[in-house]
Amino acid sequence: MVATLNWLTILAAEAHGIPGSDWRAKVAVPVGVLVFFGSVYLLVRSNLGTRRGYLVMATSWFGFMIIYSLFWAFGAPGTPPATGPQTLPGQELDAYEDTWRAFAGDSLIAEDPDYAVAKTYPEGFSDSPEEAGLPAGFTGTADTGADDIQTFFSDEEGPMQKPPVGPQWGEVDRKYAQARNGRPILAVTYQQTWQVGQLPQGEQLAEGESPPLTPDGENVEGNRSNVAPEGTEIGDIVEDGETYTAFGYFDAGSPMFPSLVVFGIIVLLFALHAVLLAADERRERREREALAGEAAAAQQRTPEPAGRR
Numbered sequence: 397m398v399a400t401l402n403w404l405t406i407l408a409a410e411a412h413g414i415p416g417s418d419w420r421a422k423v424a425v426p427v428g429v430l431v432f433f434g435s436v437y438l439l440v441r442s443n444l445g446t447r448r449g450y451l452v453m454a455t456s457w458f459g460f461m462i463i464y465s466l467f468w469a470f471g472a473p474g475t476p477p478a479t480g481p482q483t484l485p486g487q488e489l490d491a492y493e494d495t496w497r498a499f500a501g502d503s504l505i506a507e508d509p510d511y512a513v514a515k516t517y518p519e520g521f522s523d524s525p526e527e528a529g530l531p532a533g534f535t536g537t538a539d540t541g542a543d544d545i546q547t548f549f550s551d552e553e554g555p556m557q558k559p560p561v562g563p564q565w566g567e568v569d570r571k572y573a574q575a576r577n578g579r580p581i582l583a584v585t586y587q588q589t590w591q592v593g594q595l596p597q598g599e600q601l602a603e604g605e606s607p608p609l610t611p612d613g614e615n616v617e618g619n620r621s622n623v624a625p626e627g628t629e630i631g632d633i634v635e636d637g638e639t640y641t642a643f644g645y646f647d648a649g650s651p652m653f654p655s656l657v658v659f660g661i662i663v664l665l666f667a668l669h670a671v672l673l674a675a676d677e678r679r680e681r682r683e684r685e686a687l688a689g690e691a692a693a694a695q696q697r698t699p700e701p702a703g704r705r
Contacts, residue, residue, distance in 0.1 A: 448680075451673040458666035465662050469655035480655035492651050496541040496582070498548035498644040500560075506643070510576045514583070514643045521571035521583050528572035530580050537646065542567055542584045545644040549586075560640045561586050562612045566633050569641075580646045588612050588637030590624045611637050 414421045433453075441449035466472075468480025483491050499505035499514070506514040513520040525534040549561040569585035593610030596618055601607060608616050609624035611634045616623060624632070 448673075448676055451669055451676055455666065455669040455673050458662055458669060461662045462659070462666055465655065465659040469652055469659050478651040478655055481658050482651065482654060484654055484657060492649050492653050494649040494651070495647050496544040496644045497647050498545040498642060500549075501641065501643060505645075510579075511581065511643075511645060513573050513575065513581060517583050517641065517643075518571060521573045521581075523571060525572050525580075528580075529574050530572055534572075534580065537580075538570065538572070538582055541582045541644050541646060542570060545582065545584055545642050546586060548644075549640070549642050561642065562588060564589050564591050564612055564631075565640075566631065568633055568639070575645055579648075582644050582646070583641060584644075585639055585641045587639045588634040589630075590628050590632050590634060591630060593623065 437449060437453055440453050443449070444452060465480060467475055469477065471477035471479065482493070483489055497505070499511070501514050501517060505511055522528040525538065526532055546561055546565070546567070549556070550559045550563045550565065552559055565586040566589045567584055568587045571583045573581040573583065575581050588611040590609040590611065591613030592607045593613055593616045595601070595608065595616050599616075608620070609628055609630060610616055610622045614622060624634075
């Protein structure tokens with residue numbers, strides 16, 4: 397017993413936990429189901445029988461899960477909504493989470509009538525969320541959107557072979573609009589910034605000399621025509637540098653949907669087992685009444701003893 401407790405203590409103290417490939421992780425759920433459900437079922441079965449014991453336990457369990465899944469979906473005091481399952485089997489982890497969908501002004505998304513305002517940019521866009529009819533506290537969500545849009549259009553490992561936005565570009569303008577379907581639209585303009593450039597081959601910095609800055613850290617031209625003016629700092633916007641305006645719309649997602657699906661499944665299972673339990677009780681009642689009737693009929697057919705005539 398002491399050895400087992402020491403073993404469990406060591407496992408609990410491991411910061412990295414038990415990997416999913418470990419045999420203990422693989423048997424944890426089956427053993428848990430066997431211990432917790434199996435022990436209760438054996439107890440109920442010993443009093444009600446195999447079929448009735450299962451129906452009673454399953455109906456009770458799914459009835460409890462209805463209340464639990466309601467908390468998952470709709471929340472409760474101190475519990476926010478959509479805290480249950482986040483995805484359905486086979487889906488990505490963020491399938492129903494809110495997210496920004498980045499798109500270009502000449503993409504198929506811009507051809508959609510709901511987002512066609514992107515093709516009229518800058519017309520139809522406003523300088524603030526309030527002017528575009530968006531909530532006043534939308535600025536924080538827009539900050540996340542601007543970062544996500546830049547990541548999408550600057551990621552070389554993404555869907556574009558030649559991203560139009562450099563990873564070090566800076567945001568120089570942001571405008572807001574509202575799609576026809578009510579979703580917020582963000583238009584963000586990015587521009588090149590000054591970064592540390594590479595000196596021509598064979599050239600070295602003099603002692604105390606600061607490294608030259610060029611747009612996006614490009615190689616320094618031999619005549620230093622692309623070197624930043626004195627006083628420029630890393631990350632400053634290149635005033636005459638390249639720019640690119642990208643768009644994105646905010647998809648609020650449906651984080652409550654998986655919980656609602658689970659709630660619907662549990663309600664169906666509860667109703668099914670409740671009906672089966674009621675049918676089993678009616679069957680038992682009919683059998684009991686039939687046995688009582690047969691016993692009464694047998695008693696009537698039994699002749700009285702001769703001494704009582």
